[in-house]
Amino acid sequence: MRLNVTIRFYEELNDFIKEELRKKQIETSFYGKRTVKDLIESYGVPHGEVDLILINGESVGFDYIVNDKDLISVYPVFERFNINGLSKLRQSSLRETKFILDVHLGKLAKYLRLLGFDTIYDHEMDDPELALISNKNKRILLTRDKGLLMRRLVERGLFIRNNDPYKQCLEVLEKLDLWDTIHPFSRCMVCNQEIEKIEINTPKYKLIETLIPPKVKEWCTVYNYCSNCHKIYWKGSHWNRMNIFLDKLIEDKNR
Numbered sequence: 409m410r411l412n413v414t415i416r417f418y419e420e421l422n423d424f425i426k427e428e429l430r431k432k433q434i435e436t437s438f439y440g441k442r443t444v445k446d447l448i449e450s451y452g453v454p455h456g457e458v459d460l461i462l463i464n465g466e467s468v469g470f471d472y473i474v475n476d477k478d479l480i481s482v483y484p485v486f487e488r489f490n491i492n493g494l495s496k497l498r499q500s501s502l503r504e505t506k507f508i509l510d511v512h513l514g515k516l517a518k519y520l521r522l523l524g525f526d527t528i529y530d531h532e533m534d535d536p537e538l539a540l541i542s543n544k545n546k547r548i549l550l551t552r553d554k555g556l557l558m559r560r561l562v563e564r565g566l567f568i569r570n571n572d573p574y575k576q577c578l579e580v581l582e583k584l585d586l587w588d589t590i591h592p593f594s595r596c597m598v599c600n601q602e603i604e605k606i607e608i609n610t611p612k613y614k615l616i617e618t619l620i621p622p623k624v625k626e627w628c629t630v631y632n633y634c635s636n637c638h639k640i641y642w643k644g645s646h647w648n649r650m651n652i653f654l655d656k657l658i659e660d661k662n663r
């Protein structure tokens with residue numbers, strides 16, 4: 409039997425589909441049994457970007473088998489308008505924000521760690537590994553590769569539109585509405601471990617003292633220390649540059 413259905417994609421999901429189909433009811437027909445996930449991805453929209461599917465006004469899961477005359481509405485993961493009361497595709501909140509980044513987003517990884525977000529990045533990871541860790545650790549996968557977001561295991565993903573790392577950082581903060589959750593200088597930019605604050609003349613200070621350049625020791629009294637990779641941070645020129653970066657971010661917020 410030939411099935412006739414209507415499907416509509418909302419907000420930024422339209423970026424993935426052909427221009428002539430954007431922001432309108434798409435009439436389509438096909439033969440045979442088909443899941444709504446399969447139908448959605450046939451338009452080029454990765455399921456990892458989808459958070460809510462309504463069929464004739466009722467929310468359904470990805471494995472829903474499409475019926476004749478279904479009216480299908482597909483909403484993105486980070487859509488901000490109120491969809492409370494409807495059952496979204498994921499039980500837990502996306503607000504517990506942890507990331508895993510695709511191999512080409514190294515600079516963005518550093519920025520996100522600087523802002524305090526738990527961010528896995530390893531330039532040697534391949535696509536299956538990225539998808540698996542994203543799924544197992546419930547990490548939001550950030551990538552500029554739509555194919556990666558279409559992998560079966562990816563439940564949370566965000567396609568990064570910008571090329572420039574600074575703009576990418578702004579894009580992530582805006583899209584996921586993370587401005588209130590940033591904790592600058594709380595995480596190691598090299599290895600992602602949370603760092604601890606160590607003051608001089610404490611037992612812990614004795615353990616790191618030999619790692620500090622003598623010139624810095626002359627004036628600095630508080631250090632941030634990563635016990636994983638043993639990197640030490642202090643309020644020197646690097647710290648100043650990072651502060652300029654943070655100020656610029658805040659300035660560009662909502663611009």
Ligand SMILES: [Zn+2]
Pocket residue numbers: 596597598599600601634635636637638639
């Ligand atoms: Zn570290």
